Structures are given as structure tokens and as C-alpha cells.
Amino acid sequence: MSAIVVGYVPNALGEAAVAEAVEEARRRGAELVVINTTRADRLVNPAYADSEDVSKLEGMLSTTGVTYSIRHSISEATAAEEVVDTAEELSAELIVIGLRHRTPVGKLIMGSTAQTILLSAPCNVLAVKL
Amino acid sequence: MSSVDSFFLLMEGFATAMQPMYLLFALGGVLVGTAVGVLPGIGPAMTVALLMPITYSLEPTAAIIVFAGIYYGGMYGGSTTSILLNTPGESSSIVTALEGNKMAKAGRGAAALATAAVGSFVAGTIATVLLSFLAPYVAAFAVQIGPVEYVALMVVAFLTVGALLGSSVLRGLASLGLGLFIALVGFDALTAQQRYTFGSPFLADGIDVVLVAVALFAVGEALYVASRLRHGPIKVIPVTGGWTSWLRKDDLRRSWKPWLRGTFIGFPVGTIPAGGADVATFLSYASERKLAKGENKKQFGKGAIEGVAGPEAANNAAAAGVLVPLLTLGIPTTATAAMMLVAFQRYQIPVGPQLFESNSALVWALIASLYVGNLMLLVLNLPLVGIWVKILQIPRPYLYAGILVFAVLGAFSVNFTPIDVIILLVVGILGFFMRRFGYPIAPMVVGLILGPIFESQLRRSLAISQGDPVALIQSPVAATIYVVLIVIFALSFLLKRRQRQFEAMVAANADAPDVVRGSVAPTEGAPVESTTPTTSTSTSTTSTTTTPDRKDTDR
Amino acid sequence: MSTSIQNSPGSGTTAAPGKPIGELVFALLIVSIGVVGFVAGAGIQTPTSASDIGPRAFPYAVSALLVAVGAGLVIQVLRGHRGSADEGEDVDLDAKTDWLTVGKLAGFVLLHAFMIVPLGWPLAAAILFFGAAWSLGARPWWRNLVTAIVLALVLQFVFGGLLGVSLPPGFLEGLGVFGG
Numbered sequence: 001m002s003a004i005v006v007g008y009v010p011n012a013l014g015e016a017a018v019a020e021a022v023e024e025a026r027r028r029g030a031e032l033v034v035i036n037t038t039r040a041d042r043l044v045n046p047a048y049a050d051s052e053d054v055s056k057l058e059g060m061l062s063t064t065g066v067t068y069s070i071r072h073s074i075s076e077a078t079a080a081e082e083v084v085d086t087a088e089e090l091s092a093e094l095i096v097i098g099l100r101h102r103t104p105v106g107k108l109i110m111g112s113t114a115q116t117i118l119l120s121a122p123c124n125v126l127a128v129k130l
Numbered sequence: 131m132s133s134v135d136s137f138f139l140l141m142e143g144f145a146t147a148m149q150p151m152y153l154l155f156a157l158g159g160v161l162v163g164t165a166v167g168v169l170p171g172i173g174p175a176m177t178v179a180l181l182m183p184i185t186y187s188l189e190p191t192a193a194i195i196v197f198a199g200i201y202y203g204g205m206y207g208g209s210t211t212s213i214l215l216n217t218p219g220e221s222s223s224i225v226t227a228l229e230g231n232k233m234a235k236a237g238r239g240a241a242a243l244a245t246a247a248v249g250s251f252v253a254g255t256i257a258t259v260l261l262s263f264l265a266p267y268v269a270a271f272a273v274q275i276g277p278v279e280y281v282a283l284m285v286v287a288f289l290t291v292g293a294l295l296g297s298s299v300l301r302g303l304a305s306l307g308l309g310l311f312i313a314l315v316g317f318d319a320l321t322a323q324q325r326y327t328f329g330s331p332f333l334a335d336g337i338d339v340v341l342v343a344v345a346l347f348a349v350g351e352a353l354y355v356a357s358r359l360r361h362g363p364i365k366v367i368p369v370t371g372g373w374t375s376w377l378r379k380d381d382l383r384r385s386w387k388p389w390l391r392g393t394f395i396g397f398p399v400g401t402i403p404a405g406g407a408d409v410a411t412f413l414s415y416a417s418e419r420k421l422a423k424g425e426n427k428k429q430f431g432k433g434a435i436e437g438v439a440g441p442e443a444a445n446n447a448a449a450a451g452v453l454v455p456l457l458t459l460g461i462p463t464t465a466t467a468a469m470m471l472v473a474f475q476r477y478q479i480p481v482g483p484q485l486f487e488s489n490s491a492l493v494w495a496l497i498a499s500l501y502v503g504n505l506m507l508l509v510l511n512l513p514l515v516g517i518w519v520k521i522l523q524i525p526r527p528y529l530y531a532g533i534l535v536f537a538v539l540g541a542f543s544v545n546f547t548p549i550d551v552i553i554l555l556v557v558g559i560l561g562f563f564m565r566r567f568g569y570p571i572a573p574m575v576v577g578l579i580l581g582p583i584f585e586s587q588l589r590r591s592l593a594i595s596q597g598d599p600v601a602l603i604q605s606p607v608a609a610t611i612y613v614v615l616i617v618i619f620a621l622s623f624l625l626k627r628r629q630r631q632f633e634a635m636v637a638a639n640a641d642a643p644d645v646v647r648g649s650v651a652p653t654e655g656a657p658v659e660s661t662t663p664t665t666s667t668s669t670s671t672t673s674t675t676t677t678p679d680r681k682d683t684d685r
Numbered sequence: 686m687s688t689s690i691q692n693s694p695g696s697g698t699t700a701a702p703g704k705p706i707g708e709l710v711f712a713l714l715i716v717s718i719g720v721v722g723f724v725a726g727a728g729i730q731t732p733t734s735a736s737d738i739g740p741r742a743f744p745y746a747v748s749a750l751l752v753a754v755g756a757g758l759v760i761q762v763l764r765g766h767r768g769s770a771d772e773g774e775d776v777d778l779d780a781k782t783d784w785l786t787v788g789k790l791a792g793f794v795l796l797h798a799f800m801i802v803p804l805g806w807p808l809a810a811a812i813l814f815f816g817a818a819w820s821l822g823a824r825p826w827w828r829n830l831v832t833a834i835v836l837a838l839v840l841q842f843v844f845g846g847l848l849g850v851s852l853p854p855g856f857l858e859g860l861g862v863f864g865g
Binding site for chain 2: 743751797817821823832844849
């Protein structure tokens with residue numbers, strides 16, 4: 001069974017990405033792997049889901065009927081690397097990510113998880129926009 | 131000096147502080163102060179030490195206003211983190227975290243922040259008024275005292291800061307001794323003899339106070355945090371509700387008395403060097419708990435607003451109280467006050483009883499800027515809470531790397547020689563081990579700063595008495611000071627004992643900080659294989675994986 | 686989270702398992718600084734002045750304080766009373782000491798000291814920031830690099846240019862805005 005890897009962050013964009021990934025998983029008959037990690041290098045990381053977010057996500061996914069798993073971890077790797085590595089490991093056929101509108105300056109300062117994934121992904125990438 | 135005189139001088143101070151230029155400096159100071167108060171691992175004392183290079187080009191009034199803003203801003207910022215994060219920070223915020231964090235969890239975070247901010251403002255303003263009218267009298271009295279009494283006062287400062295600030299008396303005194311020792315290196319001011327220079331021309335001028343302070347506060351802290359870096363983000367409790375929910379009528383009714391009580395507990399505790407702000411917050415909390423009645427009393431431990439309002443007010447009132455001995459006697463009783471004294475010294479302004487006469491305009495501009503800064507903090511703090519929480523997203527490596535860069539900048543600009551950077555590193559490593567083994571830093575800095583003044587006053591006293599040490603306790607004023615010292619000691623030990631029992635009780639009852647974890651508790655260090663479902667049924671597996679340290683090319 | 690439980694009020698020490706060698710060495714270091722204070726203090730020249738206690742007395746007093754307090758600490762440590770390490774928001778007291786990172790950071794500060802003069806302050810500071818951020822585990826490297834360069838230039842501009850602190854500008858020599 002092929003796999004779809006989706007990067008999740010606990011906000012509207014992350015939820016949209018997961019919803020889109022669920023559609024794709026249904027269409028392709030694929031297994032869904034939801035990833036949320038943090039490098040734990042700062043006191044507060046809003047991109048990292050807490051247990052409440054995870055159980056909400058699980059509740060949502062369990063109603064879809066899609067086979068899924070959630071990888072929720074503290075990792076040395078950046079979120080982008082974690083997504084790409086997982087896609088490689090599972091020979092995934094698709095990566096789904098959320099894509100924010102960014103100003104050029106914002107890109108320079110914050111770097112871009114999405115860009116890293118796009119450039120180093122072993123498979124197609126679906127960018128979900130809000 | 132009559133209080134009418136001080137009123138007019140204060141008005142003149144306002145005229146200075148309200149100039150747009152100085153308003154900007156005050157704004158900058160309070161913003162930086164709040165930011166560092168919010169940020170982990172960096173406090174107002176470190177910030178003032180790191181920003182000491184600004185004294186090379188700013189005029190004294192501007193620099194002192196910036197530093198005062200940082201001092202007050204730090205107090206406000208600290209309360210934000212303790213309410214929203216429940217992090218184990220300094221002991222003075224333990225009490226706020228206790229009730230404030232419970233309130234935030236119950237969705238009353240906005241009210242907790244509001245009562246802390248308004249309480250800080252009320253207390254800060256009342257305490258600054260008290261400072262404005264009390265300080266000139268103290269100074270007028272202090273001008274008349276001689277070297278013998280001055281020696282007595284400094285003995286009080288040394289012993290209270292050394293023995294009472296830390297958790298261990300011996301370690302505090304050792305820290306004080308190290309500071310006094312480093313202060314001895316260089317030329318003796320009275321006889322121009324070299325002491326402990328070991329023939330090195332670099333040591334002949336002495337080791338700069340700023341260098342040692344930056345090394346101890348910044349480099350020591352960065353190394354110490356690096357040695358035991360916390361992993362895992364802490365959950366921020368989101369502040370919900372608009373402006374209207376911030377401070378409801380009922381909250382206000384329950385808060386105003388604790389604010390006032392906190393102020394009148396905090397200010398006196400701040401003026402005497404009896405253990406600093408944490409004693410004041412603890413006293414305020416204990417009294418609010420005792421005074422609460424009925425339903426409100428039951429809320430203690432579950433998020434009582436009185437338990438945030440009182441201690442936060444006490445905290446800020448104590449901060450203003452600390453300025454009384456600093457400005458009237460030139461005796462710093464906290465690390466931040468010590469750094470402000472260094473700033474005065476940078477400008478060759480003699481800090482002591484004569485300060486109110488010799489630099490009247492500067493002192494009153496400083497006091498006026500405290501009023502202004504307090505108001506700015508009240509106005510800025512609440513609407514900007516979102517920004518302060520954002521600051522917490524700065525990755526730790528950048529924070530501590532930045533602290534190191536500021537530290538070397540400060541060290542290098544002392545004499546513009548790279549050797550100072552090496553001295554910075556050596557003293558920084560000393561600071562690292564002091565933290566590691568539980569030696570408090572503040573006594574060392576106070577000893578370093580007051581050491582030379584103490585020695586010259588001591589020698590003047592003994593010169594007058596022709597070497598008879600009994601003269602040091604014969605003066606009635608000095609004798610009174612020593613008696614007060616004994617009383618302070620007795621009281622403080624009693625208080626500390628109660629505080630410890632109280633903290634032990636709190637530690638037993640309080641939750642750990644809300645570290646965000648996966649649904650399955652992670653076993654850090656031991657990699658857990660992630661289990662992915664192999665069956666085609668709709669199962670879910672939430673696995674928590676700790677990837678072992680990757681040897682990537684870009685690390 | 687208060688991991689240090691005070692076992693005896695007033696002493697502020699914790700009975701912790703493990704060998705307190707480091708702590709013992711530190712306490713002995715305090716004693717030895719006091720001893721050095723006495724030995725070197727004897728070499729301080731005292732001009733003959735009748736009314737003054739001279740430049741030697743206070744150093745002796747401080748040395749005596751260090752010896753006495755240090756000795757007291759040695760005894761306390763040997764008896765098993767150990768200092769409770771500093772708590773902090775970013776500090777995990779249960780974590781094992783990461784000596785490698787501490788060493789790297791100290792190394793980069795030392796390196797910085799030797800590079801200020803040949804390379805100029807901004808470049809030396811950028812290298813320090815980059816090295817320190819890398820030591821502390823910041824990634825990706827290019828973001829560290831960009832942040833390092835921007836911070837170094839901003840500090841050079843603010844302190845060297847605006848505030849007139851004479852930091853050697855290195856390769857920025859000649860650009861007025863960066864001072865020098």
C-alpha cells in the first residue's frame with residue numbers, strides 16, 4: 001500500500017493540509033502518515049501540537065475511514081527533514097504541505113520549511129493554500 | 131530640605147524627563163526591560179551590564195533613564211511569563227506563578243495579567259511617590275554621617291547581601307570574598323602601592339567592574355545553560371477574551387486592597403537589604419491568604435486573584451524601595467542596583483549621600499522617569515502581550531549566542547584590547563562553576579563595587595581614631611546600625627525559615643511546568659521505535675519517537 | 686518544578702548522590718585564593734605613615750575571610766552537604782552536563798579574542814555568533830550564517846557608527862556609517 005505524508009501544524013493551514021491529504025488518500029487508496037515534530041530548541045513553539053491538538057486530530061481522522069498514523073515527536077531533525085526522511089523511508093507517492101503567503105523579507109528571516117521540502121522531496125508535493 | 135523643595139525639584143525632573151528625546155529613551159528602556167523580563171535566562175542585571183557600552187557616548191541622564199526603564203520593565207515582564215508559562219524562574223515569581231498560572235488555565239489569564247499589570251503600576255507609582263519624598267530626608271541625614279557610620283552601613287550591606295541573598299550563608303560569603311578580592315587587584319587608592327598585580331601591567335589598573343559583571347552574568351549564564359539545556363517546549367496558555375474580560379468589576383473589587391497592602395509590604399522590605407523582592411512577595415501572599423474570607427479563601431491554590439495582585443504589587447514596590455539606599459547612601463542591595471551604581475561610576479558621578487546635592491537634576495530626572503516608565507509599562511504591557519509571547523519563540527541557540535556577542539562587545543570596549551575578552555572568558559568560567567555549585571552571583575558583584583569604597587572609609591575611620599578599632603562601634607549612630615543589623619538578621623532567618631517551609635509546601639503541591647508532550651510520554655534519550663500500523667484497518671498509532679543525534683552535513 | 690529539596694533550613698544545601706569532587710576542588714580553590722592573598726599580601730610595600738593602617742590590612746582581612754569560609758565549605762562538602770545548582774527557565778537540572786558544548790562555546794570566545802585585531806570586530810563577532818549557535822544546535826547552517834552577519838553588522842552600525850564606540854571595523858574600514 002502506498003503512503004501519503006502530510007506535515008501538520010496546529011492551525012487552520014495545517015488542518016486544511018490534513019483535510020486535503022485525506023481526500024488524496026481516499027482517491028489513491030493510500031495510507032496517510034501525519035507528521036508533527038519540534039526540535040525543542042525554544043521555550044515556545046506554536047507549530048508543535050500538544051496532546052489536546054493530537055487527540056482532536058485523531059478524532060477527526062478516525063471519522064474519515066482512511067488508514068492513518070500520526071508521528072508526533074521531539075527530534076533533532078528540522079520539520080522539513082523529518083517530512084522528507086519519512087517520505088523516503090515509506091517510499092511515499094505524495095507529500096502534502098500547507099503553504100503560507102510570505103513576503104520576501106519574511107522568507108529571508110525565517111527560512112522556509114516548505115521550500116526545503118519542495119527542493120529535496122523524493123516524490124510529488126502538493127502545496128495546500130488557504 | 132523640605133518636601134515643598136523636593137516637589138519643585140521633582141517638577142523640574144519631570145520637565146527634563148518629558149522632553150521627547152528622554153521619553154524615547156525611557157520607552158526604549160521599558161521595552162528592552164520587558165523583553166528581557168519575559169525571556170528566559172536573561173534578566174535586568176545582565177542587560178544593564180551588557181548595555182554598559184552605551185555610557186561611552188550617551189549623556190548621563192539618557193543612559194540612567196534607559197537603565198531605570200530596564201529595571202522597572204524587567205519586573206513587569208517577569209510576571210507575564212510566570213502567569214502564562216508556569217516556568218520555574220526566580221524565586222520572586224514563584225508566588226505569582228502559583229495563583230496566576232492556575233487562573234490562566236481556568237481561562238482567566240487576561241484577568242491575571244491585568245491585575246498584575248495594574249497592580250504593578252499602582253504599587254510602582256505609590257512607591258515612587260514614597261521614594262520621592264523619603265529619599266531627600268534620608269540623604270539629608272546621610273550627609274551628616276561620618277566614615278565610621280558609613281563603614282557600619284556597608285557592613286550591613288555586605289552581610290545581608292552576602293548571607294541572606296543566596297540559599298547558603300557560607301556560599302554567599304565566599305562569593306562576597308571573591309568580589310572583594312578581585313576589587314583589591316591594582317593600585318591602592320591611598321598609597322599608590324600595587325596589590326596582587328603579580329608584576330603584570332594588565333593587572334596594574336585593576337580588573338574592570340563591568341568586565342567582571344558581564345563575565346559573571348552573561349558568559350557564566352550562557353555556559354551554564356549550555357551545560358544543561360532544557361529540551362521540550364513549554365505550552366503557552368493562550369489569552370482569550372477581549373478587552374472587556376480583562377479586569378471585571380468583581381476582579382477590581384477583590385484586587386485593590388491587595389495592591390495597596392502589597393505596596394506597603396514591598397516598599398519597606400525593599401529599602402532594607404533583607405533578602406530582596408522574594409521576601410516581599412512571599413509576605414504579601416501569606417497575608418492575602420490569611421485575610422481572604424469565605425469563597426475567596428477557598429480559591430487560594432486554585433487561582434485566587436488576590437494571590438496575584440498582592441505579590442505583584444509587592445514585587446514592584448520593593449523594586450522602588452531598593453532605590454532608596456542606592457540613591458541616598460550609594461549602597462546597592464540587588465544585582466541590578468549594583469549595575470546602576472556602576473553606570474553612575476562610569477560618569478564619575480560619586481554615588482553616596484551627596485548625590486542629591488551634587489547631581490540634583492540627574493536624580494530628579496531619574497525619579498520622574500520612573501513615573502513615566504511605569505505609565506508606559508501599563509499602557510504597553512497589556513496590548514503587547516502577544517508580542518511578548520512571540521519573543522519566547524526565539525530559538526535558544528540564537529538567544530545565548532547573541533548574549534555572548536553582546537558580552538564580548540562589552541568586554542572589548544572597556545579598554546579596546548582583546549586581552550579583556552580572555553579575562554572575560556576566565557571570569558565567565560568562574561561564574562559557570564559558581565552557578566553549578568550553588569554560589570550566588572550578586573554578593574560578588576556588590577563586593578566588587580563596594581570593596582574599594584569600604585576600604586577607604588574604613589581606613590579613614592581608623593586614621594581618625596589612630597588605629598583604635600573600638601571607635602568603629604563607639605559612635606551612637608554606628609552602634610544603632612549594628613543593633614539594627616542583628617535585628618534584621620534575626621528577622622530574616624525567621625522569615626527565610628517560614629518561606630522555605632512555604633516553598634516546600636508549594637513544591638509538593640504544584641504541578642510541573644506544562645511541557646508539551648505527545649500523547650505517549652516520551653522517553654528522551656532512549657529511542658523508541660515508531661510503530662506504524664501494518665494492518666489495513668483504520669487504526670491509529672500515536673508514536674513518540676526520539677530520533678538519535680543525526681550526523682548531518684549541515685550541523 | 687523545584688527539584689532541590691532543602692533538607693536543613695538555613696544551610697541551603699542538598700544531600701545529593703555522586704562524588705562532589707568538583708565542588709570540593711572549588712571550595713579548595715577559594716581557600717587557596719585566600720592563601721595566595723596572604724603570601725602575595727606580604728609583598729605589598731607599606732610606606733611608613735603613622736595614622737593609617739596601610740594598604741596591607743584590608744587584603745589580609747579579605748584573605749582571612751576567604752580561607753575561613755573556604756575551609757568551612759570544604760568541611761560542609763565532605764560532610765555531604767552540597768550546593769543546590771542554580772535553577773532557571775532554560776535549565777534542566779536533571780540533564781547530564783554537556784561538557785562538549787561548554788567547551789565549544791569557551792573555544793569560540795577564545796578564538797574571537799584572537800580574531801578581533803586581524804579580522805576586525807564585525808567579522809570576529811559574526812564568527813563567534815555562528816560558532817556559538819552551531820555549538821548550541823541551531824540549524825539550518827545558512828540561517829545561522831545570515832543571522833550572524835546581520836547581527837554583527839547591526840551591532841557595528843549601532844555601537845561603532847551611532848554611539849561612537851571604537852570597534853575596529855575590519856573590512857568595513859572606510860565606510861563612515863560603521864565607525865572605526
